[in-house]
Amino acid sequence: MNDTDNKGPGEAAGGFVSPFETAGATRPSRIDDCILRRLKQVGISPSPICSDEVFVRRVFLDLIGTLPTPVETEQFLNDRSAGKRAALVDGLLRRDEFADYWALKWCDILRVKSEFPIDLWPNAVQAYHHWVRSAIRANMPIDRFVVALLTSSGSNFRDPEVNFYRTVQGRKPEGIAQNVALTLMGARAERWPAQRLARMAGFFAQIGFKATGEWKEEIVFFDPTRPPAGSKASKLPPPLFPDGVRPVIAEGRDPREVFAAWLVSSKNPWFATSIANRIWYWLTGVGVVNDPDDIRPDNPPSNPELMSLLRNLLIASRYDLTAFCRQICCSAAYQRSSIARGGAGARSGKQAESAGAPEPLSPSELNFASYHVRRLEAEVLIDAIDQITGTAETYSSPIPEPFTFIPESNRTIALADGSIGSTFLDMFGRPSRDTGLASERNDRITSAQRLHLLNSRHVETKIERGPAMLALVRAKSSQQELVKALYLRILSRFPTAAEMAAVDDYAKRTKLYRAGLATDVAWALINSTEFLYRH
Numbered sequence: 001m002n003d004t005d006n007k008g009p010g011e012a013a014g015g016f017v018s019p020f021e022t023a024g025a026t027r028p029s030r031i032d033d034c035i036l037r038r039l040k041q042v043g044i045s046p047s048p049i050c051s052d053e054v055f056v057r058r059v060f061l062d063l064i065g066t067l068p069t070p071v072e073t074e075q076f077l078n079d080r081s082a083g084k085r086a087a088l089v090d091g092l093l094r095r096d097e098f099a100d101y102w103a104l105k106w107c108d109i110l111r112v113k114s115e116f117p118i119d120l121w122p123n124a125v126q127a128y129h130h131w132v133r134s135a136i137r138a139n140m141p142i143d144r145f146v147v148a149l150l151t152s153s154g155s156n157f158r159d160p161e162v163n164f165y166r167t168v169q170g171r172k173p174e175g176i177a178q179n180v181a182l183t184l185m186g187a188r189a190e191r192w193p194a195q196r197l198a199r200m201a202g203f204f205a206q207i208g209f210k211a212t213g214e215w216k217e218e219i220v221f222f223d224p225t226r227p228p229a230g231s232k233a234s235k236l237p238p239p240l241f242p243d244g245v246r247p248v249i250a251e252g253r254d255p256r257e258v259f260a261a262w263l264v265s266s267k268n269p270w271f272a273t274s275i276a277n278r279i280w281y282w283l284t285g286v287g288v289v290n291d292p293d294d295i296r297p298d299n300p301p302s303n304p305e306l307m308s309l310l311r312n313l314l315i316a317s318r319y320d321l322t323a324f325c326r327q328i329c330c331s332a333a334y335q336r337s338s339i340a341r342g343g344a345g346a347r348s349g350k351q352a353e354s355a356g357a358p359e360p361l362s363p364s365e366l367n368f369a370s371y372h373v374r375r376l377e378a379e380v381l382i383d384a385i386d387q388i389t390g391t392a393e394t395y396s397s398p399i400p401e402p403f404t405f406i407p408e409s410n411r412t413i414a415l416a417d418g419s420i421g422s423t424f425l426d427m428f429g430r431p432s433r434d435t436g437l438a439s440e441r442n443d444r445i446t447s448a449q450r451l452h453l454l455n456s457r458h459v460e461t462k463i464e465r466g467p468a469m470l471a472l473v474r475a476k477s478s479q480q481e482l483v484k485a486l487y488l489r490i491l492s493r494f495p496t497a498a499e500m501a502a503v504d505d506y507a508k509r510t511k512l513y514r515a516g517l518a519t520d521v522a523w524a525l526i527n528s529t530e531f532l533y534r535h
Helices: 030-042 052-064 070-078 084-093 096-110 122-137 142-150 160-166 173-185 194-204 255-263 271-284 304-316 321-329 378-389 423-427 447-455 457-465 467-475 479-491 497-510 515-526
Strands: 207-211 218-222
Touching: 030 304, 052 070, 052 084, 052 096, 052 321, 070 479, 084 096, 084 321, 096 122, 096 173, 122 160, 142 160, 142 173, 142 255, 142 271, 160 207, 160 218, 173 194, 173 255, 173 271, 194 255, 271 304, 271 321, 304 321, 378 423, 378 457, 378 467, 378 515, 423 447, 447 457, 457 467, 457 515, 467 479, 467 515, 479 497, 479 515, 497 515
Parallel strands: none
Antiparallel strands: 207 218
């Protein structure tokens, strides 16, 4: 267990109080030992541990894609116990929103989408998403989750994991093999030698697809009547594992079962590395191998020792997602400030406003000396604005079916279907779910996004008329209380003395009072880099 000592929130050396860092320390973990050894080699100083205010917001966003409420923030800040950070992590891992948010992550790479080019159709999408979310909610070990995907047979409605195979256009063995490599091995098999891909495709040569009398229902199954790879009637060569080992497949056995057993074996170099790297990427924003779906010999890990350790920790946990997340979130590496030391340069957010290629990562970010600053995902951002204002979203779909109806109470992070969206989600870089690549999601800030947040009627109405905002104005008796409540609700911290003075000066100059002042302060905070970015 790694937690900060009992320094007060934001307390730093020399008595300076920062809302972003603390002088507290954590008990070093094996993860931290790997990183510190690497930092010593490259001459980079690690950033201090982040403040409680930063940590509570960070871990809420990273684990459940949701801002903490003011009550949750105050409870955490007022807690003086040494183990409060680990306790908060444990509590978040048990919440329903954890399943919602991590199902969203998995559904991005599994390409859970109704319309072209995936064409799962809405009822199959709902069943598939429900299966993924239920597996995460029950903390199904990741290796069992993957084996269920690979060996699945049955109806796309009643055995929803079979939709893993239905997302592949053309449903040819080579395409299925590419999908398996990308999603479950973090490898882009289209770059492999053609013979290597063809040999892996042989494991999927006997998958059958059959329509039923029910509209849009399809059966996916192992079809022993199809010629096995390597037979005279097949165009594919005999199956071969990607590591070059020849499999033993008994006559009549589904080759997918043999491949799945090889894939999740602790001796397999791809699977545990890929999954551990992807989870690390989801929590920190930077893969040890970056991009997380581009593992290859000429794209080595930035810290090979750390990559090996994470792989071993995941295997030792028996592929327990929550246990692995806990180990990462309780490490000093995860809890570091986003303000880089030694001139390495943490991202300010303002540098990334162009729509061009993403900026290269700084040495501090690549070596995990500081927390990687990145913009909130489209779904998380709109949910945060709705939570602050007490409003809801309206979504649409090009497919007019009953499953496209979304009640107002539905969180955006809980949307099942990649085909159901909104102008906001499109503008803010939600992935199309066409390829399953991590790069489909675009979290770089653009001028159009800035203008929407600053000038759109969509955001203006939420701030001015949102029930939660109106209730806040009515509930707070003084301007000071109102401003503190706005900061706590939007930034998960109280304003500094300088910020309070700036608001007081603004109120005097503009002669704004209560509702008008609350609108302007909320609008300014929602447009701030501190709100728009994970930090």
